[in-house]
Amino acid sequence: MAGRDRRAVVEQALCALANLSRETLVESWIKAHGHPPPKGVKRGLLERDHAYRLQARAFGRLKASTARKLLAIARGEIPASSNAASKLKPGSRLVRQWGGVTHHVETIEDGYLWNDQRYPSLSAVARAITGAHWSGPRFFGL
Numbered sequence: 001m002a003g004r005d006r007r008a009v010v011e012q013a014l015c016a017l018a019n020l021s022r023e024t025l026v027e028s029w030i031k032a033h034g035h036p037p038p039k040g041v042k043r044g045l046l047e048r049d050h051a052y053r054l055q056a057r058a059f060g061r062l063k064a065s066t067a068r069k070l071l072a073i074a075r076g077e078i079p080a081s082s083n084a085a086s087k088l089k090p091g092s093r094l095v096r097q098w099g100g101v102t103h104h105v106e107t108i109e110d111g112y113l114w115n116d117q118r119y120p121s122l123s124a125v126a127r128a129i130t131g132a133h134w135s136g137p138r139f140f141g142l
Contacts, residue, residue, distance in 0.1 A: 010058045017047045025050055094122075094140045098129050105140070 025046035029037045032053055037046060056062075062070070072078045088094075092107040106113045111120045119125045122136025130139070 006058050010054055013054050014051055017051060020047075020050070022046070028053075088142075094142075096129070096140050103129055 022043055025043065026037060028050050029046055032049070061067075069078070088107040090107050090109050094105040094107070096103050096105070103114065105122070105125055108118070111118050112122060112125050113119075114125045114128065117128075119128065122140055122142075123134060124136070126134035126136045126139035
């Protein structure tokens with residue numbers, strides 16, 4: 001099946017999730033995991049589990065290294081933040097709309113430039129823009 005056709009089929013199946021009965025979602029869980037879902041599990045989790053498996057069948061699963069990292073995060077062995085801001089190379093530009101204004105931030109060797117002023121962290125830029133304490137990477141969608 002061509003990529004575009006596959007995407008359309010998966011999209012239709014994902015849209016149809018809301019129409020599936022809870023019993024059908026539970027059967028799908030049992031088939032995938034070999035046991036019933038935990039007692040009291042909400043429908044939303046059953047739908048997300050089903051949606052993940054639909055997409056994994058169509059487009060492939062997570063790389064093993066990614067799955068291991070997610071599992072380690074879930075177990076609390078490593079922090080969830082990936083420190084995405086530190087992976088930005090100098091010259092990278094971030095764009096964020098706030099208060100009806102589009103803000104452009106450029107990554108430089110030792111920090112960030114916004115409105116021709118240097119800031120040591122994205123959080124400092126986010127604070128200058130909003131006037132409130134924000135996680136800079138979260139504010140800029142990293």
